[in-house]
Amino acid sequence: MRGVRGIRKALLLPVALLALVACTNEANENPTGQPQFTGAYASELEQAYNEASNDYQRAMLADGAISQAEMLDAQSRAVECIQASGLGMITDPYEIYGWFGIGYGSNMGDDISDAQWDAIDACMNQWFDADGNDLRVLYQKMYTNPNQENMSDLIARCLVRHGLAPAGFLGDDYDRLEREWMDKYASRYSIPEGWEEKVGSGRVFVDPNNSPFECSGWCRAETPPPMLLPGGASMNDPQAVTCQMMPLS
Numbered sequence: 001m002r003g004v005r006g007i008r009k010a011l012l013l014p015v016a017l018l019a020l021v022a023c024t025n026e027a028n029e030n031p032t033g034q035p036q037f038t039g040a041y042a043s044e045l046e047q048a049y050n051e052a053s054n055d056y057q058r059a060m061l062a063d064g065a066i067s068q069a070e071m072l073d074a075q076s077r078a079v080e081c082i083q084a085s086g087l088g089m090i091t092d093p094y095e096i097y098g099w100f101g102i103g104y105g106s107n108m109g110d111d112i113s114d115a116q117w118d119a120i121d122a123c124m125n126q127w128f129d130a131d132g133n134d135l136r137v138l139y140q141k142m143y144t145n146p147n148q149e150n151m152s153d154l155i156a157r158c159l160v161r162h163g164l165a166p167a168g169f170l171g172d173d174y175d176r177l178e179r180e181w182m183d184k185y186a187s188r189y190s191i192p193e194g195w196e197e198k199v200g201s202g203r204v205f206v207d208p209n210n211s212p213f214e215c216s217g218w219c220r221a222e223t224p225p226p227m228l229l230p231g232g233a234s235m236n237d238p239q240a241v242t243c244q245m246m247p248l249s
Contacts, residue, residue: 035062040148041138048133055123057135066139074101074127074135081123087116097245098143100136144246154247164233164240177227185224 045061052058060070070094079102081089088100089112092103104120106112112120132233145151152171159165159174196237226236233240 007028035064037064039064041142044138044141046073048135048138051133053129056127060135066135066142068143071100071136071139073094075102078102078123078127081126084119085116085123087113087119089116089119098140100139138162144248146248151247155243158243158247159229159233159240162243163240164231164237164243165229167233169230173230177229181227 016176033035035046035049035081037049038044039045042064045064049058049061052061057076060066060074075093075095079093080087082091082102082104088106090105092105094101094103102124104112104116106116141148145154150171152174156165156169156171160169162166165173226234228234229240235241
């Protein structure tokens with residue numbers, strides 16, 4: 001039931017990091033009454049505040065921090081809103097790696113209808129969306145990278161810290177390995193743009209003109225080999241995955 005209209009991601013970070021999220025970005029009220037944001041995410045917070053859809057969102061942003069409790073409250077309100085639509089929706093709220101998601105389904109066993117999607121969008125816009133800027137995205141960025149450092153550098157340091165990469169392994173090294181892996185495997189295991197899986201076809205795809213396309217390796221139920229780090233550690237290792245999603249762990 002999970003996985004609709006975008007990435008759904010989140011996990012709890014250490015208490016010290018949560019405190020860091022709150023204290024590295026602050027807001028002071030200027031003479032006009034508008035918060036004056038400071039810190040690594042000052043510009044993002046200011047934009048989100050100015051584009052907020054309602055007072056609830058503005059209150060969430062006004063102190064220059066978005067707390068886990070505020071995200072949980074917004075998620076709970078969105079779930080209640082969706083269920084109150086009376087359209088037979090099943091909701092599955094979750095949190096993983098700082099992402100507060102909601103899985104959706106229909107209790108009639110059917111695909112989600114356009115009317116149900118409209119209700120979902122209206123509820124999510126009310127509690128999370130600031131004129132197209134999803135506050136969950138901003139929260140996740142502040143949560144996992146509170147000082148807005150280079151993510152590749154953070155990931156590389158995490159991999160070294162947990163013994164998955166050798167000392168001296170840098171963000172540039174991580175970027176190079178990732179580029180090499182993508183160049184070698186991405187096109188072989190990706191669906192060409194504009195192509196869609198033919199329903200009930202057993203992994204047969206059709207192009208935008210509805211011409212059938214018989215699968216090669218990339219469009220079967222195959223997965224590419226993992227990216228390997230110097231020394232042989234796999235980027236599919238659970239700790240390596242955590243380093244990619246929560247590099248300060």
